[in-house]
Structure formats: structure tokens, C-alpha cells
Amino acid sequence: MPVIMMAVGGLGLAAQVVILRELLAAFAGNEVSSGVFLSIWLLSEGLGALLFSQRATRLAARKYLLPVFGFVSALSSTAASALVVYSRRLLGLLPGENLSLQALFLITLLVVFLPGATHGALFVLGTALRKERSVVARVYFYEGLGTVLTAVVLYFGLLSRVPNLGIVALMGAVLMGVLGVVVIVERRSLIEGVLALGGGVCLLYFLPIGMEGERWLWEQTWQGQRVLGVRDSPYAKLVTVEREGQRQLLYDGSVALMVPNPDVSGVEELAHMPLLLHPAPQRVLILGMGLGGLVAEILKWPVTDVQMVVLDRWLIDEARRTGGRVVAEEIADPRVKVVALDARQFLKTTVDSFDCIIITDAAPENLGANRLFTRDFFRLCRSRLQADGILATRTPGTAEGLQPAALEVLKTRYGTLCQVFPKTELLALDFPLLVAGERLVTSPDSVVTRWERMGMDTRILTPDYLAGLLNPFRQATVKRKLTVAPPNTDLVPRELFLNMVLEHQRSSPGFSRFYGALPNTLRRFILPVVGFLLSAVLGVVLWGRKTQRVAPARGLGIFTSGFAGAGISLLTIFVYSSRFGSVYTGVALLLASFIFGTVLGAGLVKQRFQNRPGAFFALADLIILTSTGAVWFLVKGGGQVVFFLLVLVVGGCLGGQFALTSEELTTMDEPRRAGYLTVLDWAGGAAGGFVMALGVLPIAGVIGAVGLIALFKLASAVSQLLTNRKYGFTIQRV
Numbered sequence: 076m077p078v079i080m081m082a083v084g085g086l087g088l089a090a091q092v093v094i095l096r097e098l099l100a101a102f103a104g105n106e107v108s109s110g111v112f113l114s115i116w117l118l119s120e121g122l123g124a125l126l127f128s129q130r131a132t133r134l135a136a137r138k139y140l141l142p143v144f145g146f147v148s149a150l151s152s153t154a155a156s157a158l159v160v161y162s163r164r165l166l167g168l169l170p171g172e173n174l175s176l177q178a179l180f181l182i183t184l185l186v187v188f189l190p191g192a193t194h195g196a197l198f199v200l201g202t203a204l205r206k207e208r209s210v211v212a213r214v215y216f217y218e219g220l221g222t223v224l225t226a227v228v229l230y231f232g233l234l235s236r237v238p239n240l241g242i243v244a245l246m247g248a249v250l251m252g253v254l255g256v257v258v259i260v261e262r263r264s265l266i267e268g269v270l271a272l273g274g275g276v277c278l279l280y281f282l283p284i285g286m287e288g289e290r291w292l293w294e295q296t297w298q299g300q301r302v303l304g305v306r307d308s309p310y311a312k313l314v315t316v317e318r319e320g321q322r323q324l325l326y327d328g329s330v331a332l333m334v335p336n337p338d339v340s341g342v343e344e345l346a347h348m349p350l351l352l353h354p355a356p357q358r359v360l361i362l363g364m365g366l367g368g369l370v371a372e373i374l375k376w377p378v379t380d381v382q383m384v385v386l387d388r389w390l391i392d393e394a395r396r397t398g399g400r401v402v403a404e405e406i407a408d409p410r411v412k413v414v415a416l417d418a419r420q421f422l423k424t425t426v427d428s429f430d431c432i433i434i435t436d437a438a439p440e441n442l443g444a445n446r447l448f449t450r451d452f453f454r455l456c457r458s459r460l461q462a463d464g465i466l467a468t469r470t471p472g473t474a475e476g477l478q479p480a481a482l483e484v485l486k487t488r489y490g491t492l493c494q495v496f497p498k499t500e501l502l503a504l505d506f507p508l509l510v511a512g513e514r515l516v517t518s519p520d521s522v523v524t525r526w527e528r529m530g531m532d533t534r535i536l537t538p539d540y541l542a543g544l545l546n547p548f549r550q551a552t553v554k555r556k557l558t559v560a561p562p563n564t565d566l567v568p569r570e571l572f573l574n575m576v577l578e579h580q581r582s583s584p585g586f587s588r589f590y591g592a593l594p595n596t597l598r599r600f601i602l603p604v605v606g607f608l609l610s611a612v613l614g615v616v617l618w619g620r621k622t623q624r625v626a627p628a629r630g631l632g633i634f635t636s637g638f639a640g641a642g643i644s645l646l647t648i649f650v651y652s653s654r655f656g657s658v659y660t661g662v663a664l665l666l667a668s669f670i671f672g673t674v675l676g677a678g679l680v681k682q683r684f685q686n687r688p689g690a691f692f693a694l695a696d697l698i699i700l701t702s703t704g705a706v707w708f709l710v711k712g713g714g715q716v717v718f719f720l721l722v723l724v725v726g727g728c729l730g731g732q733f734a735l736t737s738e739e740l741t742t743m744d745e746p747r748r749a750g751y752l753t754v755l756d757w758a759g760g761a762a763g764g765f766v767m768a769l770g771v772l773p774i775a776g777v778i779g780a781v782g783l784i785a786l787f788k789l790a791s792a793v794s795q796l797l798t799n800r801k802y803g804f805t806i807q808r809v
Contacts, residue, residue, distance in 0.1 A: 110768015672726020
């Protein structure tokens with residue numbers, strides 16, 4: 076049983092990591108997508124465990140059931156990683172086209188339900204295979220141990236070397252191989268063991284498919300496109316497609332490079348306008364992808380140094396291959412230097428100063444990008460500008476007829492820049508361009524006159540065209556709409572939320588209106604709703620203490636710890652992305668650290684606190700509460716190891732509570748204990764994932780998330796202290 080449950084845990088983690096990565100790549104997802112996925116997975120797993128727990132003891136005795144269930148779980152997990160990609164074709168989406176949130180829910184549920192439900196059923200089945208006491212805690216321990224070992228192998232060995240489809244198939248084959256060997260060794264049934272080994276061999280068929288098979292899958296998804304390459308980097312999935320001579324490089328589903336670039340006017344305006352506003356630009360810094368046209372336009376000026384900073388060196392390599400002659404000529408120029416480094420880290424460590432800093436992205440699509448539009452980031456930019464230096468950043472939409480959500484993004488960016496720079500100006504070009512610096516001269520006549528003297532060879536941005544853009548009446552009309560909005564910060568990613576509202580205006584206008592109004596709704600109702608819930612919780616607990624018939628505190632502890640566990644995991648993922656720019660590979664170790672904590676908690680706490688469960692529950696709740704507050708400080712500092720240690724501690728508290736509660740459920744058999752405990756834990760986790768990902772984190776940020784989790788865990792801690800004795804269990808009938 077131990078080695079089987081370790082293999083089950085390994086398959087579960089591999090499926091979660093791979094499906095999540097494919098979901099991000101296929102639909103240009105962000106951390107909100109991660110929350111939706113995590114919630115639906117936990118809910119599916121909890122339902123599978125609950126439904127199977129009713130008949131687990133009888134079913135476990137049947138031959139062939141174990142390998143059949145294992146094969147279904149492994150095969151469905153492998154198929155799910157392919158179905159995520161293929162679902163774009165089912166929805167008729169084009170490359171780079173976003174998905175509505177409702178469709179994201181539907182696709183995630185379709186993909187995740189069977190792998191999640193069968194994984195939960197395997198957990199309950201594992202408890203039914205043995206008859207000894209405390210088997211629930213042991214199964215919990217061994218499954219978590221397998222999860223941790225798999226995470227280490229994925230992070231250090233497989234994630235950047237083996238295609239995602241092959242990773243899940245490999246872990247499924249390992250599970251089937253273990254099942255076959257154990258069944259044969261225990262002499263349960265030779266035929267059953269051979270069938271299990273045969274299922275593992277079938278799953279190994281997916282391994283030789285390799286990268287060519289993944290490329291074929293993406294081609295089937297985008298018919299009419301020729302897929303030139305598919306590659307996983309430590310930060311994202313890169314897919315290169317071609318159609319009618321135009322190549323696109325997709326970086327986690329978003330277009331990072333297009334050659335030839337159809338937005339000629341946008342490239343020319345972003346390149347030349349900031350330089351026109353500087354008296355003598357020599358050194359230019361580009362933050363983001365500038366290859367494929369922007370760098371070439373800047374090189375038309377007599378500049379001496381052009382540096383471009385991109386986080387992912389794999390993206391640079393793919394841009395070289397995708398861009399052909401255009402990119403090759405840009406990189407070959409001796410004035411150009413391409414740096415593969417996090418933009419924040421570059422600004423902190425470089426000794427260079429610049430005349431112009433140009434940010435290429437229009438708006439953040441995830442927290443890794445949002446960190447390049449915050450107040451702290453703009454302060455770093457200002458520290459690297461020379462006396463007459465200029466920062467230029469575009470915003471979404473067109474200058475004329477700005478949509479309400481795009482206007483809110485513009486106001487937020489403007490408000491953020493105004494808190495950092497003495498002067499910030501809006502230029503209504505074909506898109507809104509914000510420029511900031513110590514001193515700015517944006518007189519239309521002087522800019523147009525200088526452009527005429529430069530005599531640049533441009534296709535769209537002629538002196539007459541520029542004069543039309545800078546027409547005073549046109550500029551005044553657009554600027555009249557501009558007001559100062561609250562700034563975008565690391566703690567409250569306001570601009571990310573507003574850009575999500577903007578994106579949903581195209582794919583789901585009704586939901587966009589609802590989502591856009593949500594902040595005001597929350598401000599009006601959040602305190603009364605939270606107060607009512609906490610009062611109801613404490614009322615039920617006090618009733619249980621008075622009657623001494625049931626102890627709702629234990630169930631509340633498990634549920635709120637599941638809520639906090641998922642909430643803190645998402646919170647940590649958000650902050651990790653904000654600090655380090657991406658969580659694409661690191662998510663495996665973050666999830667494993669949490670599971671490793673549950674393993675340690677389940678293994679160590681049960682022996683030390685078996686006679687004092689209420690005291691440990693209260694202590695664990697207070698530790699989780701403190702750990703939640705610690706995430707607040709990780710926004711400003713702390714290495715990656717601190718993140719892993721934090722989620723390990725939280726996982727340890729939940730694992731200990733899970734193990735102790737299983738000991739108190741003396742009137743239920745082991746499978747039912749496993750089912751009820753699992754559904755409480757994972758129902759809390761699903762609720763935490765939905766609430767945090769869709770409501771609290773994008774709107775209220777880290778501050779709101781920390782406050783909500785702390786309130787629930789404080790209520791749970793008080794309830795444990797009020798019922799510090801054994802009364803039974805919340806859902807036990809008496």
C-alpha cells in the first residue's frame with residue numbers, strides 16, 4: 076500500500092502541474108486561471124472521494140478494480156493534458172484570441188473532472204486496502220511523500236526536457252507498474268498484475284511521440300496554421316506558427332513577436348516619439364520584446380547604445396529563429412545588446428543610465444507583467460534616467476473613443492506615474508502614450524519641426540501625419556477625460572484587474588460589466604457578510620459546546636484550513652510571480668512544499684497531541700494566521716526558499732489537523748473517514764480558490780486576502796479553544 080499511494084500522489088501532482096501549464100499556454104491564462112483550475116480540481120477530487128467512500132470496502136475486495144481505476148486515472152490525466160490544447164479548436168479560437176471566463180470554467184471542468192475525481196477515489200480506495208487502525212493518516216502520509224518526490228524530479232529533471240504529454244504518461248505508467256508488481260508479489264491475482272503492467276506499457280506509448288507529437292497537436296488545434304516549433308522554457312510555453320508568410324511567436328498564448336508586423340504605425344510611434352522629446356538621445360533601454368521592428372526604428376537615430384531586457388533567454392532564442400532577416404539585422408548591429416534578466420533585477424544592478432526607457436507591453440496580463448507597471452517599478456526606472464531622461468509607456472485601446480475599462484487603465488497608469496515623476500504627459504497618438512520625466516517639452520510645433528529636420532525614412536509617421544496626431548484640439552479632447560486614479564502597487568494590482576475587465580469586454584460583455592462593478596459591490600457588502608458568517612460560525616460552535624453532543628469546531632477547523640491552504644497557496648503564487656516574474660516551473664515546488672508540510676504534520680503531530688487535539692487545533696490556526704500575515708512582507712523581500720518554507724508550515728498545520736481528526740472519528744470505518752475528511756478539506760480549498768482568485772486577490776490585493784484568511788482562522792481558533800475536549804465530529808450523527 077505505501078508504494079502504491081506514493082505513485083498515486085506522484086500522478087496527481089504531475090497531472091496538476093502539466094494541465095495547469097497547458098491551460099496557461101493555450102488560453103493566455105494568468106494567476107486567476109490558476110485559481111479556477113485549483114478550485115475545480117479540489118472540488119472534483121473531493122466529490123470523487125465522497126462518492127466512492129460509501130462502497131469502498133466492498134469494492135476494494137473485487138479483483139481487477141484497482142488496476143482498472145488506476146488505468147482510468149492515468150489515461151484520463153494524460154488525455155486531459157492534450158484536451159486542454161485541443162479545446163481551442165472546439166471553441167473556434169484563433170491564435171492569441173482570449174477566452175471568456177465562463178468558457179474557462181466550462182473547459183476546466185470538462186478537462187479536470189475525471190482526473191480529479193478518480194484521484195480522490197484512489198485515495199479512499201487506498202484506505203480500504205488495509206484494515207489496521209489510523210490507516211487514513213498513513214495513506215495521507217504516503218500519498219504526500221510521493222507528491223514531494225515527484226515534484227523534485229519534475230523541477231530538476233523533466234519539466235524543461237520532456238513534453239508535457241509524456242510527463243503525465245510516464246507517471247501514469249509508473250503507477251500501473253507499481254500496481255502490477257504489488258499485486259503479483261502479494262499473490263492477489265496473476266492476471267490482475269499482468270493487466271496492470273500491460274496498462275503501463277500502453278501509457279509508455281505516449282513517450283516516443285515527443286515534441287513532434289506535441290507540434291502535431293497544436294497544428295490540429297489551429298488548422299490553417301503551420302506550427303514550426305513547440306518548446307517549454309522555465310517561464311512559459313513557446314509556440315511558433317506561420318500562415319501566408321507571416322510568422323507569430325506565441326508566449327504562453329500571447330503574441331510576443333510578429334514578422335512582418337502589421338502594426339507599422341504603432342511601432343513607429345512608440346519608437347520615435349520618446350526620442351523626439353529628448354534633446355539628444357544616445358542611450359535607450361527597451362523593457363520587453365522590441366525585436367521585429369521597434370529596435371530597427373530606434374537604430375535609425377544616431378544612438379550609441381540600445382539595450383533590450385527580456386526575462387526569458389529561450390524567448391530571445393526563438394525570436395532569432397522566428398524573426399529571420401529582420402531580427403538578425405537588429406541583433407547584428409554593434410549598438411544593440413540583448414539581456415536575459417528580470418527587468419527589476421536589471422534596474423537594481425546595472426550601473427548604466429539612460430536617456431529613454433521604453434516599455435513595450437500595453438497592459439499587464441498576469442502578475443509577472445503587473446510588477447512592471449507598479450509605483451515601485453517606476454521608481455526604479457526614474458533612478459536609471461539621466462537628467463533629461465524620458466520614460467514612455469503605451470496603454471490599451473485607441474486614443475479616440477476609449478472604452479471605459481481602457482480609460483480606467485489609462486487613469487491608473489497616469490496616477491501611478493504622477494506619484495513618481497514631477498511631470499507626466501499624455502500624448503494622444505493612434506494609441507494613448509504616457510511620457511514622464513523631470514522636465515518635458517511636448518509642444519506640437521517644436522516636435523513636428525524637429526521631425527521634419529530629421530528626415531527619417533518611415534512608412535506611416537510622416538511630418539503631416541504627426542501634425543495631425545498632435546493637433547491641439549484632438550489632444551485637448553482626449554486629455555479632458557484624464558483624471559488621477561489610485562496607483563497600481565505590488566500589494567494591490569489594480570491595473571491587472573482593470574485589464575481583465577477590458578479583455579472580457581470583447582469576449583463576454585455581460586460578465587465584464589458585472590466584474591467591473593464588483594469592487595463597489597464588495598465595499599458595500601463585504602463587512603456585513605463576513606460579520607454574519609463569523610457570527611453564525613461561533614453560534615454553531617457555542618451550541619455544540621452547550622449540548623455536548625457534537626463538536627462543530629473540528630469540522631470548522633478542517634474546512635477553514637482547507638480554505639486557508641488554498642488561499643495561501645494562491646497568495647504565495649501571486650506574490651512569487653510578482654517577485655520573480657513567473658511561476659511556470661516554480662509552481663511544482665510550491666505545491667510540493669505544501670504537500671510535504673501535510674506529510675510532516677500528519678506524521679509528527681498525531682503522536683504528540685493525540686490527547687490534546689483542541690489545543691493543537693487552536694495552535695495550528697494561530698500559526699496559519701501568522702503565516703498569512705508573513706506573506707505581506709514577502710512582497711518586499713525574501714528569497715525563494717522563504718516561500719517554500721512558508722507553505723510547508725501551513726501544510727504542516729493542515730496535515731496535523733487532518734490526522735488528529737481522523738483519530739476522533741471512531742464511529743466510522745476508514746474509507747468513510749477518508750471520504751468525509753477529504754470532502755471537508757477540499758471543499759474548503761475549492762471555496763478558497765474561487766474566492767481568492769476571482770474576487771479578493773485581483774480586487775483587494777494581498778492586503779484583502781491576508782485579512783479575509785486571518786478572520787476565518789481567528790474564528791476557527793476561538794472555536795477550538797471553546798471546545799477543547801473530545802465530543803466527536805461535526806458530521807457524525809448521534
